[in-house]
Amino acid sequence: MNPHKRRVLWAAAVVVALGFAGLYYQQTAVVARKQAQQQLQSQLHTALLVDASKQSLPPFALRDHHDQVFDNQRLVxxxxxxxxxxxxxxxxxxxxLYQLSRLLDAMAEKKRALPQVFFISLDSLRDTPVSMQQYTRYFHPDFIGVTGEQSAVDALAAHFQVAYETVYYQGSNLIKVNKGEKIPPEQANSYLINHSASIYLINPQGQWRAVFPSPHQEADLLADLPLLAHE
Amino acid sequence: MTRFIIALLSLWALPLYADISVDKAWIRAAPPNAPAMAAFMTLQNNGEQDVKLLSAHVAGFGRVELHRTMDVDGMMKMVKQDFMPVPANGALELKPGSWHIMLIQPEKVPQVNEKIELTLTFDDDSSTKVSVTVKEAPIPQHMQP
Structure with a gap:
């Protein structure tokens, strides 16, 4: 074997070895990350970590209660x-909302960095930036109300798997309004939206990190948030 | 004599009437533009008969309904109730996330510390008036007298 061929063979061997080492490293990193997640999950009181595949949010554009754009960037x-x-x-x-205001007060008392709190309306027909502002700020001056086109709200809610339905009562009869169906004008002020009451945690990269299923205890959120923030 | 018999009869009839006491009542404070509010309380039935709360009347609201929030597979459902059952020698607790009296379309949303009068009507035709204070939250247990 001439020296040139030998050199080529050596180089190839090194490349293959590096490749295997890289794969091995990647594999162990994946395993380590999984283990860290499992360990974190076992420490959390109520929060459920979100699967990696669901963490990136779809692009969205709604309006905040100052009638400014509320999009992915606002969560960064x-x-x-x-x-x-x-x-x-x-x-x-x-x-x-009352519990969330108590949570922020408790975090402020402990001198912790406060999260942003967004209250997103599922009721585009009746809620406007103005009504959202008056309503949301009553609970905490820093809370931000969000509303927008129903289709845009629906798309964002779908990513979080928010379950909700529009219903109204005719006497004692419950009537469900299916998608695309109109709400009778006489029910415009009285229809209800049944909805899930989970709280969704977004990290500073604008990714969905965890969900707090209802019902919520202030102490659980207070304990879980630093675990999630300081991992 | 007739009067005496009537008096006697009414005396005999008394225990048939509901012996309901209302405890820990509060109306949850709401934003000035809130279209709906809720009243909570413990209905204590000291009698030997089961009693149903059929309706509540409150001046200054468009409608008053009996509701129960129910967690159905993670969806919180507002379920309108025809009545609220208060068991004999027992109690029914109205509280957030559960049984509540829904006060709809306030003419003006009452402020914290305002007192609102509720008239509760039961299925034995008895009714009770309660004065309920608007509060941000119920009084914690240890602070109650």
Missing amino acids: GRWSLLFFGYTHCPDVCPTE
């Missing part, structure tokens, strides 16, 4: 909590 740079609901909500939304 700080931790954020998202909650979906509507201002005609008699029980669930006031409960959750």
Whole structure:
């Protein structure tokens, strides 16, 4: 074998070895990351970590309660909590927004960095930036209400697997409004939107990190948020 | 004599009436543009008969309905109720995320510390008036007298 051939063979061997080493390293990194996630999950009180495949949010463009664009960029740079609901909500939304305000107060007392809180309306027909502002700020001056085209809200809600339905009562009869169906004008003020009450955690990269299923205890959120933020 | 018999009869009939006491009542404070509010309380039935709360009346609201929030596979459903059952020698607790009296279309959203009068009507034709204070949250257990 001449020296040139030998050199080529050596080079090839090194490339193959490096390739295997790289693969091995990648594999161990994946395993290590999985283990770290499993360990973190076991420490969390109620938060559920989100699968890697669901973490990137689809592009969205809604309006905040100042009538400014609320898009993916608004979730970059700080931790954020998202909650979906509507201002005609008699029980669930006031409960959750009050709890979230208590959470921020408790975090402020502990001098922790506060997450942004967005209250996203599932009710484009009745909620406007103006109504969202008045409603949302009542619970906390830093909370931001979000509304937008129903199709845009639906698309974002679908990513988070928010379950919701529009219903109204005729006497004691429950009537469900299917997608595309019109709500009778006499029900315009009284229809209800049943919805899930989960809280979604977005990391400063604008990725969905975890979900807090309902019902929520302030202490659980208070304990889980630093675990998620300081991993 | 007739009067005496009527008096006697009414005395005999008394225990048939609901012996309901209302405890820990509060109306949750809401934003000034809130289209709906909720009232919570514990209905205590000290009698030997099961009682149903059939309706509540509150001045200053377009409609008042009995509702129950129910968690159905993670979706919180507002389910309108024809009545609320208060068991004999028992109680029904109205609280956030559960049974509540829904106060719809306020003429003006009452402020914290305002008192609102509720009239509760039961299935034995008895009714009870309660004065309920608007609060951000219920009084914690340890602070109650």
